[in-house]
Amino acid sequence: MPTLSDLAVSHTALDDADLDWMHSLVSDWQLLADLSFADLILWVPLRDGSGWIAVAQMRPTTGPTVYHDDVVGSVVTKGERPLIDTAWDERRICREGDPDWSSGVPVREETIPVRRAAAEGGYAAAVPDGPFVGVIQRSTNLSSARTPSRLELTYLQSASDLAQMVAEGRFPFSGDEPILVRSPRVGDGLLRLDRAGRVTYASPNALSAYRRLGLNADLVGAELGKVTAALCYGDEPVDESLMIVAAGRAPRETEVESGGTIVQLRAIPLIVGGGRIGALVLIRDVTELRRRERELMTKDATIREIHHRVKNNLQTVAALLRLQARRLQVREGREALEEAVRRVGSIAIVHETLSHAPEEFVDFDDIADRVIAMTGEVSSPEAQVTPRREGSFGVLPAAIATPLAMVLTELLQNAMQHGFAQRSGRLSVVVSRAAERLDVLVVDDGKGLPADFDLETSTSLGLQIVRTLVVGELSGRLRVEPREGGGTEVGLSLPLPPPSQ
Structure with a gap:
């Protein structure tokens, strides 16, 4: 369905001030519809003056509707709806004498000219003598008419007063803060x-x-x-x-x-x-609503505190492993502990980010950059390799971010240790994201894979961890193959949950 702005720009002569007034009106005219027990349709004159186009519609929540189908975008010619023409020409509210039975149910029709305030600056300072910009058609379904109660009489009198304010350019209230989404009805x-x-x-x-x-x-x-x-x-x-x-x-x-x-x-x-x-x-x-909001805030604060403490504990574990590695004289044992430090560190980075996030979602670009920087620190002085990222991961849920951080750590670490042991080169993380899929390439121009390499039978602990996380935990696809021109290319393809989840 076309929007009010689309219809106004395409078919009418409304300027920016007129359009702003229309938006303010339709953002708050549910009030008028409910007090009137009536449907509202906003008609604006066509640019050539030959008729009217419906740019907005509102149904009441307090009574039966007249229009079960949407009429926005409908065009009527001059003379087809006489009450609209009269309200516009005579600048007054028009009420029909007898109900209209053409639709099979009795409908009372009224029209209200819409006037824009000439100046803004708060409702008290608004100058009501502005131009007329449209006409509201108010249609009341009388099929369930009965003797009105005092509540209904009060509603109708209040609706009459609001309608007069619309015709005088005093409603909606210009220059004031917009009404909140959860305002009372x-x-x-x-x-x-x-x-x-x-x-x-x-x-x-x-x-x-x-x-x-x-x-x-x-x-x-x-x-x-x-x-x-x-x-x-x-x-x-x-x-x-x-x-x-x-x-x-x-x-x-x-x-x-x-x-x-x-x-x-x-x-x-x-x-x-x-x-x-x-x-x-x-x-x-709003007692129950505010109570639930406070509970959610308390839960969010508790979850962030848990992430903060997990991060601190992981950093403590990493520090202990680092101290132990320094005391080892055996090179293989020291390197194994240093790899463990980096694995723990990658998980700590995710929890640190989650401790500052209002929800269980994180901007993974920041995490990836920190993992890449941490990997670059372990390159040998002779290699002089600076990893870099191309593309954006975007926002990811924690259930994906934590294993993905570990996967990146393992892949970058493997490339550094085995692809660039004694040589320089380029190492890149290339990201491509679609609506429901994330594709990641870790590409290097280093030493390359052994001639007899087989991912399924590889005994590398790092690749076993990567395969378990990508295939088993993230339900994704993993491929490791030689890069054309030399080096290695590792591809990840991960499914993403729909945005609503």
């Missing part, structure tokens, strides 16, 4: 305030949230700011942002906590005809 809980910040209506969910905060009295008729401050702060100094939100004086969000309950508040000032007539306050109990 209409169904979570709603309070309607008058100009003085007193509650004139409280939905059952909103009242329940305040009961959990410790409220014992009636909320209707009370000043929300004073009630909330008394519940959550007692005699302590009150956060000024709370009073601004709870009084509905600014379009902001805040959270309050009392007795282990955490409630999120979002204020929507209602400004109609140039004056503030009150406000809506959306309320959501």
Whole structure:
């Protein structure tokens, strides 16, 4: 489906300011759809003035939809939807007299002209007398119509006020921070305030949230700011942002906590005809959500601490092996311990990186570079070989990063010790990554493989470790073969989990 920006650029004359306003509107118009119990379609005039194109659509979560299929991208000509034309030409909200039965169910149609504020700088400083940029078609499915409750009447009155604000260029609120993804919705809980910040209506969910905060009295008729401050702060100094939100004086969000309950508040000032007539306050109990977030943070911190301690322990083991190697007089034994030091060191590098990572994923390029540098330190003075990396490993899960670090250590170490024992040359790690596969080449122009080399029957401990890790643990493929022009080429092909995993 084409995006709002794609449609606007291709078919309309909207400029950047108009487009920004449209994006702000559709990012927050779920509120209007839910309060209206209606579908919303945003129509923008075509560049040549011959008709309209639908650039966005929203369905209500509080009532049945009219449009089961998407209409974004649809084009209608002038005269095909008279209410859209009238709202645009006369710059006013238009309401149809009788329901439309053409779809088989009764539908009430309304249209709201969309006006952009002429200037920004916060909702109070916005100049509403800007250009008109589109029309919202509001379609209500009346098939389940019944005598409305007080909640529904409050919703509808609030929707009418918001619609008037859209037509006056006062909603969405320009220049303010974007609404959070997890902001309260209409169904979570709603309070309607008058100009003085007193509650004139409280939905059952909103009242329940305040009961959990410790409220014992009636909320209707009370000043929300004073009630909330008394519940959550007692005699302590009150956060000024709370009073601004709870009084509905600014379009902001805040959270309050009392007795282990955490409630999120979002204020929507209602400004109609140039004056503030009150406000809506959306309320959501986020106690369980915040508890889970704290648990996840604690688990993440614990996991990082474990990685840190494992890294320290591995470094201690490496230091002990290094001390033991220095005391050995037998060259083969000393070299074996030094190889063990490097193997332990490669695992420690992974755990050190994981101890700083928020999740069990690491940027393997940094690990590979450190393994390559560690391998370069063991080259003989006569060899003068500096390994290098070409391409990027990207981010890898720890389950792949740890064995892969050991594999790189073994392959580079083998190349250094056997391919460049007394000679100089080039040693490269070439990486190629696709969506679900990682290919790695370790290429050198050194001495090359023995004439009778066979990977399956090789007794080299390093290659046995590599084969076990690549084939057995990582479910990958391994090949070791002579390089054209001299030297050795080792190829790894490893499957990667899908991005969602």
